[in-house]
Amino acid sequence: MRRVRPGAAARGVPAERALTSVTAGQECPDEERPGPVDLPRLWHVTLSVSGPAAQLPDVRRGLEQLAHDHPFLLTSRYAADHAEIRYWEEARDLHDAAAVALRLWGEHRLSAGLPPWEIVGLEVIDRETYHQRIAEGYGPPPAAPVGVHPF
Secondary structure, three states: OOOOOOOOOOOOOOOOOOOOOOOOOOOOOOOOOOOOOOOOEEEEEEEEEEOOOOOHHHHHHHHHHHHHHOOOEEEEEEOOOEEEEEEEEEEOOHHHHHHHHHHHHHHHHHHHOOOOOEEEEEEEEEHHHHHHHHHHOOOOOOOOOOEEEEO
């Protein structure tokens, strides 16, 4: 009798099914079930905006209104001609988190009384990367204190 190593098909006998790797958060591939399940993940977003100088009290008031309307905002820092907003976004993937972030300023500029600035920077990283950066001593410090603060 010829020995066959585990997972290999015997000579002349077709393998019934190839083995497939499955990463965390995925369903096992099966003909009756769909492929991977797209579960939402947490993404750390840093949105940078800038433009013509505005009155500091107006910038602060606008950012406070944005934080009130959208309590997911962690912290905002501002100056007369630029601001940075940091928050956690729950989304299926990076593309979805970035799309929401890119709409945030424009969609809420009028309702929150924000300056007519443009988005000049966007960083979206997953939760694991964020925590790894913090643990290694680089990257932005954790968002504390929470709220709206001058640079």
